[in-house]
Structures are given as structure tokens and as C-alpha cells.
Amino acid sequence: MTGxxxxxxxxxxxxxxxxxxxxxxxxxxxxxxPWITALARHCESAFADALVDLVPSYTTLLVVFDPVRMSPxxxxxxxxxLLADLKPDEDLGTGQVHELPTFYDPSVGPDLDRVADHTxxxxxxxxxxxxxxxxxxxxxxxxxxxxxxxxxxPRLECPRLDTPRKKVPVGSVAIAxxxxxxxxxxxxxxxxxxxxxxxxxxDREREGFSLLRVGDEVRFVSVSREEFERQGGDxxxxxxxx
Amino acid sequence: xxxxxxxxxxxxxxxxxxxxxLQDRGRFGVRHLGVTQGGPADLYSWAWANYLxxxxxxxxxxxxxxxxxxxxxxxxxxxxxxxxxxxATLDGQPVPLWQRITWKEGQKLSFASPVSGLRAYLSVRGGxxxxxxxxSVACVSREQLGGFDGWGSKLxxxxxxxxxxxxxxxxxxxxxxxxxxxxxxxxxxxxxxxPGAQIGEFTGRSLYDAFNTWWRVDDRADRMGVRLLGPKLxxxxxxxxxxxxxxxxxxxxxDGQPIALLNDRQTIGGYPRLxxxxxxxxxxxxQCLPGQEVRLVARGSGPVLxxxxxxxxGFRP
Numbered sequence: 001m002t003g004x005x006x007x008x009x010x011x012x013x014x015x016x017x018x019x020x021x022x023x024x025x026x027x028x029x030x031x032x033x034p035w036i037t038a039l040a041r042h043c044e045s046a047f048a049d050a051l052v053d054l055v056p057s058y059t060t061l062l063v064v065f066d067p068v069r070m071s072p073x074x075x076x077x078x079x080x081x082l083l084a085d086l087k088p089d090e091d092l093g094t095g096q097v098h099e100l101p102t103f104y105d106p107s108v109g110p111d112l113d114r115v116a117d118h119t120x121x122x123x124x125x126x127x128x129x130x131x132x133x134x135x136x137x138x139x140x141x142x143x144x145x146x147x148x149x150x151x152x153x154p155r156l157e158c159p160r161l162d163t164p165r166k167k168v169p170v171g172s173v174a175i176a177x178x179x180x181x182x183x184x185x186x187x188x189x190x191x192x193x194x195x196x197x198x199x200x201x202x203d204r205e206r207e208g209f210s211l212l213r214v215g216d217e218v219r220f221v222s223v224s225r226e227e228f229e230r231q232g233g234d235x236x237x238x239x240x241x242x
Numbered sequence: 243x244x245x246x247x248x249x250x251x252x253x254x255x256x257x258x259x260x261x262x263x264l265q266d267r268g269r270f271g272v273r274h275l276g277v278t279q280g281g282p283a284d285l286y287s288w289a290w291a292n293y294l295x296x297x298x299x300x301x302x303x304x305x306x307x308x309x310x311x312x313x314x315x316x317x318x319x320x321x322x323x324x325x326x327x328x329x330a331t332l333d334g335q336p337v338p339l340w341q342r343i344t345w346k347e348g349q350k351l352s353f354a355s356p357v358s359g360l361r362a363y364l365s366v367r368g369g370x371x372x373x374x375x376x377x378s379v380a381c382v383s384r385e386q387l388g389g390f391d392g393w394g395s396k397l398x399x400x401x402x403x404x405x406x407x408x409x410x411x412x413x414x415x416x417x418x419x420x421x422x423x424x425x426x427x428x429x430x431x432x433x434x435x436x437p438g439a440q441i442g443e444f445t446g447r448s449l450y451d452a453f454n455t456w457w458r459v460d461d462r463a464d465r466m467g468v469r470l471l472g473p474k475l476x477x478x479x480x481x482x483x484x485x486x487x488x489x490x491x492x493x494x495x496x497d498g499q500p501i502a503l504l505n506d507r508q509t510i511g512g513y514p515r516l517x518x519x520x521x522x523x524x525x526x527x528x529q530c531l532p533g534q535e536v537r538l539v540a541r542g543s544g545p546v547l548x549x550x551x552x553x554x555x556g557f558r559p
Contacts, residue, residue, distance in 0.1 A: 013439035016518030017543055017550060019488040021439065028483060040274075053273045055486025057510050062486025064273075068554050072543055139484065140276035141510035144385050147276075148484070185386070209376065210275045 010083050012076055018052065018067040020079055025059040028150065028178075030136050034088035036061055037215050041089070042082045047075070056214050057139040058148075095137075095215035100182060102131065102173050102220040103228035104195035107237035109173070111192035115158050127222055129153050130173075130194060135180060137216045145184035145202035145210035149218055152180050164190035169238060171196045173220060180220075184210070198223075198233030249371040252316055252405040255397050256350060259310030262397040264370055264389050266302040269378035273509045279489065280380030280388060281505050283465050283528035284361050285521060287325030289557045290419055291363035294322035294342050296408075299558045301369035302379045304397075306362045309353040311397070319345045319405065320367035324419070326359025326427060326529060340424045342367075342417035359427030359529040368408035382506055384466075427529040430456070433502075434541045435492060438517035440479065444494075448475040452516055453538055457500070461532035465506040468527055470536065474498030477514045484512040490519030492538070502527055520546045522553065 013021040022039060025032045039061050040054050050069035055062040065075045104127040106112050116123045135149035142148075152175055160176045165188060168174070172183045174191035183189060184201035197220070201211045212218065229235055265288065268281025282288030282305055292301050309328040322342045323330055330337040333349050339362075345351060353362065372379040372390050381389030381396070389395050390403060397403075444452065451473040460469035475498045487493070491503045493513035502519055503511075504527070517540070519527065530536060 011439075014436055014517070014543075015438065015486075015488045016436055016490055017520050017547060019518070021485065023439075052270050053279075055273045055509055057485045058483045060483075060485040062488060064488060067547060068551055068558070071547065139510060140274060141484065142276060142508055144275060144277045144387070204375070208275065209277075214274060 012079060014072075015062055015064075017072065019062060019064045020072075020076055022061045022063060022079060022083070023059065024061065028058045028138065030151070032059060033136060033138065033215055034090070035086065038089040039082060039086055042086070043079070046078050046082055050075075055141075057141070095217060096213070097134075097217045097219070098199070098212060099219050099221045100173070100197040100199045101223045101228065101231055101233075102195045102197045103225060103233055103235070104131070104173075104222055105225065108169075108235065109193050109195040110238050111161075111174075112194055115156070115175070115192050115194065118158050119155055121155070126156065126194065129156050130175065130180065131220045131222045133219075135218045137212050137214050137218060139214060140210065140212070143183075143185055143187050145212065147181060147201075147210075147212040147216075147218070149180045151178040154178065158192050160190040161192065164188050168193065169196065169234065169236065171198065171201070171234065173197055193238070196228070196233060198228055198231035248407040249404045250317070250407055251402045252319060252366070253403040254314045254316055255399060255401040255403065256312040256314050257310065258397040258399050258401070259306070259308065259312070259353065261307040262311050263305050263307075263381040263383070264302050264372055264379055265305045265381060266379050267300045268380050268505065269376055269382070269388070272376050273486070276509050277376060277385060277387065278382055278506050278509055280378065280382040282363065283505050284325055284363070284525040286525045286553070287361070287425070287529075288363045289553075290340065290423065291322050291324035291365035292369075293415060293557055294324065294340065294417060294419060295320060295365035296342065296367045296415065296417070297365055297369045301365065302372060303363050303365035303370065306353055306364060307360060309355045309362075311353045313351045313403075315345045315347050315349055315351070316402075317347050320408070321345050322365050324363050324365075325425075326362045327357040328359075328362045329354030329357050330362065340419035356531060359425070360531050361529060366405050368406040371404040371406050384506060425529070427526075430535045430537070431523075431526045431530070432537045432539050433523040433527055434520045434546055435490075435517045435523070435538050436520060436543055436546075437540050438491075438515045440477065440482075440514040441516055443478045443514055444516065445476045445478070448473075448477070448498075451475060452500070453540055456535040456537060459530045459532055459534045459536065460499075463530070463532060465504055465528075467501045467503045467507055468530065470500045470502065472499070475500065475516075479514050482512045482514060484510045487511050488518050489521060490524040492516045492519060504528055521550060
């Protein structure tokens with residue numbers, strides 16, 4: 001299922017007494033997603049009650065099962081059987097499309113100037129470059145509802161901060177390497193902050209809590225300070241040094 | 243708990259101590275949202291506490307870390323305490339662990355400090371009551387999920403705890419754990435690990451060191467993970483593309499000091515792993531105090547699976 005005949009993927013790797021790591025791909029690629037979501041869907045029906053959790057990521061799917069209902073050997077055989085018949089999800093394009101209203105400004109995006117310096121662009125070009133692309137959600141992790149999205153334009157590529165900030169405000173829109181994300185809760189974080197979204201990314205009133213799911217599409221839409229505030233965005237400034 | 247929907251305030255927190263959290267089995271089927279599992283760091287002792295208190299598998303109990311907690315009963319309660327010996331007393335008299343006892347209205351239950359182990363589990367017949375969040379009351383403070391208030395709060399001075407009213411019949415089953423089941427956590431544990439995919443990427447010397455060293459538990463140990471201090475392990479891969487991490491996963495960051503991941507770990511991460519501790523070895527590690535020494539041993543899954551299934555069969559319906 002991959003173009004390279006020399007790599008032995010997909011591969012099933014032990015992940016403890018009650019888990020198998022299905023390694024499907026070698027590198028991060030948007031084209032991986034329909035395979036990973038298809039396998040996750042098939043695992044749900046094939047494992048039924050014996051399924052405990054599925055953790056999709058960029059190139060892998062971790063399958064956690066109940067070792068009383070199923071032995072590791074049985075689970076392995078089941079996954080191997082699913083892989084043999086695996087076809088990519090065709091309806092991935094119907095994954096939800098989200099627009100995240102984003103206020104790009106040095107007051108809430110304290111790394112805008114540094115990213116501009118690093119990339120040789122103006123701040124306006126950085127904002128245009130980040131907001132003109134549609135991103136795919138590759139994985140959720142780090143914190144509840146934290147979506148790793150990509151891939152950003154290679155010209156925007158920036159390393160993480162040497163020292164993570166102790167507290168990144170809720171809604172902060174950030175980039176690191178070829179990825180982008182928005183912080184659903186205030187947490188420590190080492191990504192470069194470009195702005196802030198008024199979207200509620202993790203909301204306990206919402207079914208499933210997380211706005212974004214693996215496979216969804218996301219656009220960051222640049223909005224004015226007035227529009228951002230009108231939508232309930234928090235304009236409390238953040239110092240670059242914090 | 244459906245048949246026991248009636249609840250009443252039953253316990254007052256006189257002094258909260260450093261860390262006491264409500265924990266049911268954990269939060270499952272949500273890791274694709276980035277939400278961690280939570281649940282009892284020592285599954286073994288938690289299961290025994292519930293069983294001895296006469297309350298079913300899965301019921302929420304109180305995980306008391308280190309001690310320092312003082313609680314006052316506002317009515318008579320059947321309870322059991324299992325796991326660490328934290329010097330528990332009832333109105334100043336030592337409390338027997340690993341068995342059902344009656345905690346009378348007005349009596350003060352106090353936990354002092356660790357004698358053996360780090361985490362004690364207090365279970366109440368009927369079970370602690372709280373509103374589930376994403377299907378569980380397991381308290382994960384970092385994610386602000388679960389616990390008595392639903393927002394991941396640890397116990398605070400003056401909190402009032404609610405318990406489901408038991409159905410009146412005395413619960414069946416043994417009320418005292420057999421001697422062989424009671425753990426003395428002072429003994430240095432040998433933790434069983436199932437080798438994982440990246441084990442071949444560690445150098446030969448590092449593999450020898452990993453399994454022939456007394457590792458020391460770092461003081462940076464919590465419900466997310468436990469760092470082990472010892473010789474620097476070297477791996478030919480520095481980091482991986484982030485992928486799911488299972489309970490007990492032993493990851494080795496570039497500093498060469500392994501970290502065994504426990505219940506509140508991040509859902510995905512990218513360091514190479516030696517393998518994964520078996521669930522009851524992860525439980526055992528969670529009882530280690532900073533500075534305690536542990537050994538790692540590589541095992542196949544066969545006999546360990548039989549033991550683990552036997553353990554679960556004794557408690558799960």
C-alpha cells in the first residue's frame with residue numbers, strides 16, 4: 001500500500017499486554033489519513049466490545065483492547081486481517097470543514113515579528129501565508145482537543161522556542177516546524193504564537209467536547225480586533241518574553 | 243450504580259493533605275480526542291479496596307497520595323483501605339488495612355505519612371458519588387476533568403463528599419484480604435516489561451544496563467510518569483513521529499533516563515521506547531517513593547497474561 005517496495009510497512013508492533021501499534025507509514029503526509037481513519041473504523045466494528053481505545057496519529061494507529069476478551073495473538077490476527085483488505089476512506093473529504101476566526105496581531109501573537117524575521121517575510125505576508133491554506137487535522141494529543149494540523153507552507157517553517165512559555169493563553173494560534181495548532185486550554189507551550197482564535201476548541205457543552213477531529217479540515221480566517229472581540233475573543237495582550 | 247441513585251453527604255474533609263483524588267476505572271474511548279485515561283495509578287490496590295468494601299468493580303474510590311488527609315464521617319460507613327500504609331488512624335487508633343471496617347459517625351480518619359508505599363485507596367460501600375465527565379469520574383487535574391466537582395479538583399479543606407446509599411444488605415464476598423495478597427511496598431520491586439519495537443535500536447551496552455541496573459525513582463514522579471535515574475541509555479533514534487502511548491510505556495528521551503508512563507500520560511508522544519510495563523508492574527511502580535530502587539526485567543506475555551487475567555477475573559463481573 002505504499003509506493004516504496006523496500007519498506008516493510010504496514011507493520012504490527014507490540015505496545016504492551018493489551019495493545020498493538022499499527023505502523024502504516026514512514027513519513028507525515030496528508031495522503032496517510034484516509035488509510036488511518038479507514039483502519040480505525042474497521043477496528044471499531046471488528047473488535048466491538050473488546051476495543052478499549054484507538055489513538056490515531058500521523059503514521060500509526062494504536063489499538064488498545066481488553067486482554068480478557070481477546071488475547072494479544074487474537075487481536076494481532078484480527079488487525080492483520082483488516083490490513084489485508086484495507087482500502088482508504090473515500091469520504092474523507094466529507095470530514096467537517098471549520099473556519100477559525102483569528103485575530104493576528106503582535107499583542108496576542110507575540111512571535112509574529114520573530115517569525116517574520118526568521119522567514120524573511122513581512123508580518124502581513126506571514127499572516128497571508130498562514131491564513132490562505134486549508135489544513136488537515138492529523139492527530140489530537142498533547143492536551144484535550146489540541147489538534148496537530150498541517151502542513152504549513154515550507155516558507156513559514158520555524159523551530160519551536162528554546163524555552164517553552166509557562167502559560168499559553170486559550171485560543172492561541174501557533175506554528176512549529178511544518179505544523180499549526182490552536183490551544184484549546186491554557187497550558188505551557190513552545191510553539192510560535194501568531195494570533196488568537198475566538199473559536200471554542202474544547203467545550204463541555206458540546207457532544208464529544210472537541211471541536212476538531214482527526215481528518216477535519218481547518219481554515220484560519222483573519223478578522224479585525226473589533227470582529228474578534230464581538231465573537232467573544234480575549235484581547236488580553238501577551239508579552240513576547242512571558 | 244444505577245440501582246443506587248440515592249446519594250447523601252457522608253464525609254467532611256477536615257484537612258485535605260497534598261493530594262487526594264477521586265478515581266474510578268478511568269476514561270476510555272476518548273484518547274482520539276487527546277483526553278488521557280486517568281484512573282487509579284495502582285489498579286491492584288484500588289481493585290482490592292473496592293472489593294473488600296463490598297462495592298463493585300469500577301466504583302469510584304479515593305486515591306490518597308503521601309498522606310496528610312483528615313476526614314470526618316457524617317454517618318456510619320463500611321469502608322476498606324488498601325494499598326500503601328500511610329499510617330492511617332481512626333480517632334488516634336491504628337486502622338487495619340486490606341479489610342472491611344466500620345467508620346462511625348463523628349470519628350476522624352487520619353492519614354499521616356508513608357510507612358510502605360505511596361498511594362492508599364479508600365473505598366466506601368455504596369461508592370463515592372460524582373457526575374461523570376466523558377463517561378468517567380476519574381480525576382485528571384491537568385485536563386480539568388472528573389473528580390468530585392467535575393473539574394479535576396483535588397480535595398480541599400472543608401469539602402463535603404457524597405456517597406451512594408448502599409442497598410442495606412451486607413455485601414457478599416470476603417471482607418479481609420488473604421496474607422499473600424497484601425503488599426509490602428518497602429521491598430524493591432522487579433518490574434516486568436514487554437519489549438517493544440524500538441528495543442533493537444538501543445546499543446548493546448544500553449540493553450545490558452537497562453536490565454541489569456538498580457534504577458532509582460526520581461523525585462519528578464507523578465501520575466503522568468515516573469523518571470528512572472541510572473546509567474545513560476543510548477538509542478540510535480533520537481525521536482519518532484508522535485504516536486499513541488500505551489500505559490506503562492517506557493520511553494527514553496535523549497538524556498538517556500527512562501520514563502515509565504502512567505495513567506495521566508499524554509495520549510501521544512515521540513520518544514523511542516524500550517517496551518511497556520505490564521499493567522500490574524505499572525501499578526507497582528506507582529507505589530514507589532522518590533529514591534526507591536527498581537529493576538526492569540524483560541518478559542514474554544504468556545505467563546503474565548495468565549496472571550493478569552486471573553487478577554481481573556477475581557474482581558470484574
